[in-house]
Amino acid sequence: MWEIIVGLPILAAAAFVQVGFFGQIRLMNGTSDLILLCLIAWSINDRTRYSWILTIAGGLIMSYISAMPMNAYLWMYLFIWIMIRFIKMRVWQMPLVLMLFVTITSTLVISVGTLGLLFLQNANVNYFEAFRMIIVPSLVMNLLLCIPIYAFLNDVINTIYINEETE
């Protein structure tokens, strides 16, 4: 229960910082996705039990803030959560390497998903430019941020569960 109580304000704060601050910091046209990184770090940790609730919450927050149609963020985040569960159980056990791998994969999933939706909306999309100017820079920014976010949230999660175990 503490996981949700602590996790929701962290997600809200991440959304606040994303919209107000990290949205302004751009590498070419790419930006980092703070909420995605928080959700990945949360889902990767073996101790967490309610990461799916936080994934839904993060998806709803992003769907509310962003102009992306059809609550796309919610579905994409849920897809990424399922992907993490699958990879964690069957393929990979090392959390830090998994964090890097999932960050790369998730950024690509979200980028492809968004481009697909924009294609459906008849948007003016140059795919090569999108790859060069948005996807690669966003990937770099996410990779730069994923390790500190992983370290921070890992500490938070460990603190929550150590407290629960001692109680």
Added chain:
Amino acid sequence: MRKRINFKNWRKIVLVLFVLGIAFFALSGYMAKAIDRVLAPVVRAQSTLMERLNFIINLFSISEDQVALVAENEELKNQVAELQNRIIQLQQNLNEADILYALLGFARSSPDEQYVPAKVIGKDPSPFLKYILIDQGSDAGIRAGMPVVTNKGLVGRIDAVTASASRVRLITDSTSMINAVVVDVDAECVVQGSITGDITIEMVSQDVNLEPGQVVQTSGLGGDYPADFIVGQVLNVNQINNEIFQSASVLPAEDFNSLQAVLVVSNFSPANIGPLE
């Protein structure tokens, strides 16, 4: 009877006269050199003694002074930091005031329109979408579809509204299309955004002589935007002979990366041409 002279009295008288004489000489300045010679070693000794004494006193009292100095230094540092913060705050206020004055001047210059000023409070988290969030919503009379401008030109239109905030789709968004006109040559065109935030004018007839620097304004066709709002200037012309239309990249009038405040045109309702389509 002869009185005997009392030598004791004489000694006293001589002593008094001697002292008075010395005093007279001293006061009249005749003995200054002699006094100096006598006093010089005494003064030197006194001075040396006082120096040593002061040194010893300072040795014990310096820590208190130092503490006082450190405290004073700390206080001064705090004051400097506070003043620097105040300067930064004032500079920010000044920047905001400049922007608001510019917007106010623009609003006054076109009294037919009603404007709602709003601050930009964020950007869409997706790097693929060009939307901004503003701090005014339906409580301030803002409705979806209203155009958003600054004193420099067109910014976009309201996409979604809550009670206290709104989301604005910028003209640079890849789904944005605006009917416009190249003013100098009176040629109609469509301004189209892109995924990277660049804007172009499309569907310009090949007969039109497009040149860099020509001004692009909204035409008002389609009823989505009011007419005569500046969009930008033609930057590079892309003319291919065997194509039906020519296009050109456009330099937006507004710098969307540093947008801080906007005006929502609140007395404009977009025309609903749905039934005619």
